Amino acid sequence: MSSPEDEALALAAVDALTGQLALAPKPGLPDPRDLGARATRKDHCSLRWSAKALAPGLAAMAAAARRTGEPSPQLRAELGAIGRCTEHSVGLAGGGHRGALWALGLLVAAAALDPAARSEDVTATAKKIAAHRDRRVPRRPSRGSSVSAKYGAAGARGEARAGFPHVRRALAALAESRTAGAAEVEARLDALLTVMSTLQDTELLYTAGPLGLRHVQAGARGVLEAGGTATDAGREALLALDADLHARAWSPRGSAGLLAGALFVDALASSVSSRARAA
Structure with a gap:
């Protein structure tokens, strides 16, 4: 049975996911602008609704x-079983968020193991959990695992087993943009682009192949090299990249899920700091 502390962590994770969904413009990804487009209204609304599931x-x-x-094989097996049940519930609520569930589930579990942990400790503990094999996982290959095997990409499991390096990169980008005076939305968009610029996104590899992935990575780097989304040049480059990816129907979903993970860990860090100041 979950405690108020468990429920607070879950709500913080859902808030991080809905916060990611609320950002705009996100290149190739659903965002609030879709609410004004008849063809995609259901997609974005269902993502917001199913996030709560x-x-x-x-x-x-x-x-x-x-x-x-402790980050034991037993915990890894339990998380896998809970995750598969949750995927079914989310599917009934509209679907989506499979990658975000994987990342957030591990990070939530890691945070529960040590409520006072710093950001780097949370990702390190998540790495320890992910290192164990889930022997109950269905043996049928997923699209992500098939793409990872074909192209040698790390994929979601590789990202977790490496200690979520792109979550850490996103956290660093958030801090850098905030320090430079960027608004929160701009800092979060810069963090998303930082992830996109280097992540071997299996969704993009599936839909666009290696050349398409490199095209997206270069576009994300271009926005950052233009000064980021807080500058006029960076904003122009962001809008051009967004239009390009929507026209090609390329979606960097893996980057979106990892940004949600970073926003969750960032919120944890703020909460720990607040408690420390109160003490």
Whole structure:
């Protein structure tokens, strides 16, 4: 049974995911502008609705971590079982968020194991959990695993087993943009572009191949090299990249899920700092 602390972690993770969804413009990704487009209204609305369906599963993952008390094979197996049930619930609510669920589930569990952990400790603990093999996972290959095998990309599992390097990169980009005076929306968009610029996104590899992936990475780097989204040149480059990816129907979904993970860890860090100041 989940505790108020478990539920608070789950809600923080859902808030991070809905915060990612609220950003605009996100190159090739659903955002609030879609609410004004008849053809895509259902897509974006259903993503916002189904994001809330993750909360019970994430709370159960946090509870499993507190009960287990360590990043053990047993915890990894429990998280996998809870995750598969949650995927089914999310599917009934509209679908989506599979990559975000994987990242957020591990990070929520890691945060539950040590509520006072710093950002780097949370990702390091998530790495320890992900290092264990889930022996109950269905043996049928997923699209992501097939693409990873074909192109040698790390994929979602590789990202987790490496300690979420792109979550850490996004956190660094958030801090840098905020320090430079960027508004919060601009800082978050810069963090998304930072992830896009280097991530071997299996969704993009599936739809666009290696050349398409490199095209997207170069476009993201171009926005950052122009000064980021807080500058006129960077904003112009962002809008051009957004139009290009929507025209090609290329979607960097892996980057979006990792940004949600970074926003969750960032919120945890703020909460820990607030508690420290209060003490």
